[in-house]
Amino acid sequence: MRRLLVLLAALALTLTVAPPADAAVWVTKAQKRLNHLGCNAGPADGDLGQWTRSAVVRFQSREGIEQNGRLDQPTRKRLYAADAPRCNVRPVPAGSGKGRRIVISQRQNWVWLVGRNGKVVSQAGMVDNTGVLGRGSYHVGSYCGRTARIKANRSSGGLLLDNFVRFAPCGIGFHRIPRYPDSGNQIHADWILGTNMSQSHGCIRLSARMSQRVWDFTARSTPVRVV
Template sequence: MLRTLLALLTGLVLAAVPSAPADASPAVERAQRRLNQLGCSSGPADGQMGEWTRSAVVRFQSRHRLSQTGHLNTATTRTLYGDRAHRCDVRPVPPRSGTGRRIVISQRQNWVWLVAAGGNVVGQSGMIDNPGELGTGWKRVGSYCGRAAKIRRNTATGGGLWLDNFTRFAACGIGFHRIPRYMSSGNQIHPDWMVGTNLRASHGCVRLPQQFSARLWDFGRVGTRVRVVRG
């Protein structure tokens, strides 16, 4: 009777402990923990190489000027565990991106910086854009093609989507805005953790997480200069 009771209790305890997925990899789990430690947002350390983890690998690769494959190849792994691995969420402003108060966009890094007049970075975030539509060079927050520079809740041309905190900076419909939300549900079309990667592309605008889009709305008053660079 005692043995039966002990066996039953052991079975209940084991059943309460979630088992690792059959395809979980200890090497991937270790990488996930390291990526999260470096602010690369890899999600749960479950040992599975899903899209969330691939996005973190891309952010790490872009931060270290590695090929953005999303795979834990030899060069990426060596850098990830090396002494010179940098955080993904804090990056220096690209060289030759101007001076003074400005917004800087790096299309290679999929990153945005808010730079104050004295040169201090007061905010930065990953983004998603479309380099095929948004050219490099100097832009400026303002009204283009008869359209307002600032629209707190803009709508997509095709309808069905909200573009919150829309800040226009290039002709005619290109601006910064929150990741689009479905009007029907209010849900974003993709999660925040996809920004800072090349795993998605916009129609030309710069998509940002909700909190940072609001911060850029406040920083990007009409006339604010915007510098778009490749590197």
């Protein structure tokens, strides 16, 4: 009897830790669903790697559930629901002001450019640092005697910060994901944007396209609201 109990316990442990035989199948299914919803899970190859986990985080942030990057039961329930929302189209947060402005949601890791009529001109994922940039109202402009807008900026470490637009003291602004000056390569992939899987030094990191849109949008006076 004792030997039987030991064997049963070993079997139970094996079933607990061993991945299901069809793991690649359900991961592929999830990747296809995430891509269909504009969450950018990368190739539907059955690999639950960082790229796919970033898509899960984007979906979780859109749904307001725990951003853990796991395809857990609450996440799967919403992912496969008929009314599951798209990741790349989100409503502007309530209480973020009125009129023409830029809105930043640190909870959703997301940025909206809102026109004078209240309609969204553009929106996209971002990376920031909540330990440096606090919630509140800001404004694009010069701070601490520093230039408001620098097309080709450089960080103190020598990284390239394209389309730098300052909006908070003293060195906080929007810019493209930093690039290495020797190769021109970004320090991390675009699929990190819209997640909590990385953090900046305080600035708002954006894709090349979104940073250009922010640059164009802020050619004139622009308020910024961080929520």
